[in-house]
Amino acid sequence: MILVTGGLGMIGAHTARALVDLGQEVVVTSHRRAEIPSFLAGKVAVERLDVTDRDAFLALGGRYDVSDIVHLAGSIPGEDPVAFFRTDMTGLLNALDAARAWGVRRFAVASSLGVYLGASETPWHEELALPTADLPHLIVAFKKAVEPITTHALQGSGVQPVVLRIGSTWGPLMDPESPFNAIPPYISAVLRGERPGPLHAGDGGDSCYAPDAGRAIALLMTTETLRHDTYNVSSGRGFTHRELVDGLQAITPGLELDLLPGGQPGPHLDITRLTKDTGFAPAFDVAAAVADYVAWRSGNPR
The missing domain is CATH 3.40.50.720 (NAD(P)-binding Rossmann-like Domain)
Known part of the structure; x- marks a missing residue:
């Protein structure tokens, strides 16, 4: 056990x-x-x-x-x-x-x-x-x-x-207003019908x-x-705010969100060692993660 x-x-x-x-x-x-x-x-x-x-x-x-x-x-x-x-x-x-x-x-x-x-x-x-x-x-x-x-x-x-x-991990059960990851608060604002503040399209970094x-x-x-x-x-790749917004718009036709040009993607973790030793590969890209999280939140507060 x-x-x-x-x-x-x-x-x-x-x-x-x-x-x-x-x-x-x-x-x-x-x-x-x-x-x-x-x-x-x-x-x-x-x-x-x-x-x-x-x-x-x-x-x-x-x-x-x-x-x-x-x-x-x-x-x-x-x-x-x-x-x-x-x-x-x-x-x-x-x-x-x-x-x-x-x-x-x-x-x-x-x-x-x-x-x-x-x-x-x-x-x-x-x-x-x-x-x-x-x-x-x-x-x-x-x-x-x-x-x-x-x-x-x-x-x-x-x-x-x-x-x-x-x-930098996020998803179901995370505090939706967490100060440690910007993704759940951003999605939560969208779910409340609010228009969150604009993000720089190229900003981002590690995400899992x-x-x-x-x-x-x-x-x-x-x-x-x-x-x-x-x-x-982690996921082994960087993500950008452009991917986050694209993921939300893909599951919410007509959703308007603001993106500013530019930005810096930041560093991310290399998972080559993890993959070689265990065969791990992430099952979720950004779009799939966003869709799964929104579905989860439809019946759960966090």
């Missing part, structure tokens, strides 16, 4: 769904979120768990035969950065304790494309030396620290670390639809042999 912490969040839920589709038994944990997505109902075991509670975390091993762990649980920083780091670090260390105590095969942990910030070479690939750079957010700073902590903590344990450098991200992580957990400990998880 595979344990997914934070398994009712956006990436966690889609990872759990993909694991189930691959024939795996899955237990997900959630601390604050109680609503189970329709696509997981009756298909996974659900445990209420505060991952900062070490005893409660380790007790899961007495109820489930956990073979692998995907640690995606995390919090949103408040005004106190120390409290944020303490909470998420405690959760990570408890998950690592569990991995060692239970003797799992693989331990995957969420990192971020933000670790590459400051790298001039694009697209960003796993063999790049990570630059020293001012990081824009506490979450990115923590994710960058997660990588060596995880790999060092598992040395000599027999547990294979899998560092997930996850790209959540079901694709979940499937990539699931493949990394189930593929028999992984040749590396670190993998980029």
Whole structure:
């Protein structure tokens, strides 16, 4: 059985769904979120768990035969950065304790494309030396620290670390007004009948639809042999606002949206390593992702 912490969040839920589709038994944990997505109902075991509670975390091993762990649980920083780091670090260390105590095969942990910030070479690939750079957010700073902590903590344990450098992911279950990705708020405005502010047609960058991200992580957990400990998880191509607008107009005849000329597409993640080791290829291009997300939102608030 595979344990997914934070398994009712956006990436966690889609990872759990993909694991189930691959024939795996899955237990997900959630601390604050109680609503189970329709696509997981009756298909996974659900445990209420505060991952900062070490005893409660380790007790899961007495109820489930956990073979692998995907640690995606995390919090949103408040005004106190120390409290944020303490909470998420405690959760990570408890998950690592569990991995060692239970003797799992693989331990995957969420990192971020933000670790590459400051790298001039694009697209960003796993063999790049990570630059020293001012990081824009506490979450990115923590994710960058997660990588060596995880790999060092598992040395000599027999547990294979899998560092997930996850790209800019969006889709079903994301906060529709999320400050971390501009796509859901833009589409939400359109769904409300509003005309969102104009975008530059050429702006964009890395983008991955959540079901694709979940499937990539699931493949990394189930593929028999992984040749590396670190993998980029994304679509493997950049997207532009032109594609976003085209996708919305394709499913909404007569929809008028403003696009400004110019723009800068920005860097994106190279997923060659992921594809070679697992056979992953994204199922959604931008147009298909937009259509699927709009259909999902017709019956769901997020």
